Each structure stands twice: as structure tokens, then as C-alpha cells.
Amino acid sequence: MHVNDFHQPELGLSVTEAARRAQIIGATIATIGEHGYAKTSFARIKERASLSSTRIISYHFTNKAGLMQQVLSAVTDLKSSFLTERTEGVVDPADRRGMLRAYIESEVAFLGAYPECVRVMLEMAAHADDTEGWSMAGIVVQQVRVGQLARQLTQGQREGVFGEFAPDVMAMSVSQAVDGVAAQLAADPKLDLETYGRQLADIFERAAAA
Template identity: 60%
Template sequence: MQITPDLQPELGLSVTEAARRAQILSATIATIADLGYRKTSFARIKERAGLSSTRIIGYHFGNKAGLMQAVVTTALDIKQKFALELADGTTDRATMLRAMIESEVRFLRDYPECVQVLREVAANADDPEGWSVSGPLLEGFRIGQFERILRQGQQEGAFGEFQPDVVARTIAHAIDGAAAAFTADPSLDLDRYGRELADLFERTTAPRS
């Protein structure tokens, strides 16, 4: 599944410019997902996008940092939209936790390049100076989401006793584990994996009977 960023991601861009940006962005994401961040150079992106010169990338994004910034923004955008579509009205904490875990894994199934790219860029976000979306920040955001739910659930008595920060971080890394497994073996049944993961953390967080 190819990532096709919206043609009008930001206001004030002409149609052609937005199209070019989308074209380059798409090629960049594909390249990172394919070869990893390290081997992703302007030259490689140029080839994949069928551009005549690498210069045009710098023209549209100013910088390598600017390009990566845009890549992250795009990927995060896609993820958010995906999450919104899946969101149901449950307020039961245990059900919510299960939904979040399964949603993450399903996103991995539907947009593996997105997940890959987010990981790659976050892991190598120490190169330049002016990144507004740094690796730790990204990670912290994701963990924070889980931690909040866990704490609320504990207060409401929906969960048992455990340290929310540790469990939250473990959930996040468990999902990374799913991504790693899927990368290593694309035939992996992610639905099963997601269910199993949700079960796992259900048992872990269940209140003492």
C-alpha cells in the first residue's frame, strides 16, 4: 500500500507545489521503509521519485531536516486519522486498553511503512539541530497515552495493582515487538498477534479476584 499524502496538506501552496511535495514525500517514505533511514539520501529519493535532480527536493523542503519533519508529520497524520476512524464510544477502561492495543497492531498491518518510517526517523533524529519532533518526544507521547488510561482505570477499580509507568512502557515496546516480528516475517498473522497482546495485558492489569 502506497502512502499518498494529501495534496493540500498546508494552506498557501499551489496545486503543483503540493503535488510535487506529495510525490517527493511518498518516495521518501517508501525509501525509508525499504532501505532504512541511513541509506536514504537525496539521490536515492530522486531515483525512486523519478526526479531529474536532487536539487528539487531541497527546493521544496529547504533541508533534509525539513523533509524529515514533513515525513513525520505526514505519517503522524495518517495514524491519527486511522485511530479516529476506529474509535468507538466505549468508556470502559479495560475495553479501551484492548482497543488501543489492537488498533495499534491493526495500523501496523494496514500501514506498515508508516510504522517503519516513524521508528526509523525517531531512532535517527539526533543528526541535525532543528528538529521539532524528536525521538524521545515521540516515544513519550505514545507511552503517555497508555499511562493515562492505566492510571484512570486503577482509580476506578477497573485494574489491579501495578506500576503504570512500567506497564505503559512495556505495552509500547510490545507493539514495537510486533512491528519487528512483522518486518522479519511479513506473513505473520497480525490479528492473532494483536489479540494475544491484548489478552496478555488484560491478564496483567486485571484486578485481583
């Protein structure tokens, strides 16, 4: 799956509902990625998608909230399919240490693969309260992931693989550290993410070690 799945249809042709929506969503992602959420207006999206008027956006989506909601799910879906594709079958779910490392490294890898989407998620989380009417259901997915990580950690402690620490605090720290890489990457796009991911995993492996 590629982010470029959201893109311009042949110009002038009438397009199916679905394609138009995808096109607009794609343009919105690109716009947020470049200018940030706050400067992402219908007008700007219109330009990026080469639409004749903003009216067509209002037509396909009930609301700005509605559009954003869909943008969020698109990005979230992309991420979760990326992660399952990358993790599934690779690591033994019973291997707690391996799961921790896999969590960190795959998150960092996603960052490298779709920095634009990461920016979008961060921006949307930061502006969650902008318009009333769009729940952060997508963001919640993230929190679920953090919750899962916490549970894995707790389990690992019971099994004696991990030492003593507050599992939820550790999970939060891991999650935050990963988010921090995004900022780092934005500042320096040439950052070596593989190394960075490994070093991050090293750190938290030692922190969690028995």
C-alpha cells in the first residue's frame, strides 16, 4: 500500500465518488504535511487537488470535521497495515524482549517510510479540539497500541523476563520517545533511522531488563 494511492485522476474526466474522495483525502494529507494543520484550509486543499472550487469538498464530505475524520482513518489504516505486515510472523509473540524491540524499530521504520503521515497524525493530535464534532477515534487506536505494549511489559515482568518498573510509565516513555524521533527527522531529514531505532531499542531494553 502506498500513500500515493491518494492521487489525481485524469483531468477533466468525471470520476467515481470513491476516487474523488481519495483524491481529496490525499491532497489534505499532503497539505497538512507541508503547511501543518492550522494552515490547511479548504482553499489550500482545493489548490493542491486542482479542483475548480472548494464547493466540491463540501459536497463529498459533510464537514471539515468529516473530512478530517476520514483523513485520520486513512492514515491510521495505512500505519496499522504497515505494522502488521512488518511484525506479523517475524517475532514470536511470546518473546517479550523481541516484541519490545520490534515495537520500537517498526514504529521508527514507519516514520522513515511515511514521514508525511506521521506529521499528519502529530498535527491532528495537537489540534484534536479544533473543531467540535470529530472524535479522535484514530488517535485512540494509538493509545490502544500503547496499552497493548504496557500489557506485554507486565506479562514479561510476571515471566521474569523484565525487571521492576511501572509498566504504563515505561510504555508511555517508549511511545513518546518514538514520537520524538519524528521531530528529530523533520529537523534533519538525513537522519539515519535504522541506527537511531536500534539505539532507542537498546536503551529501553536495558531499562526493562531483569
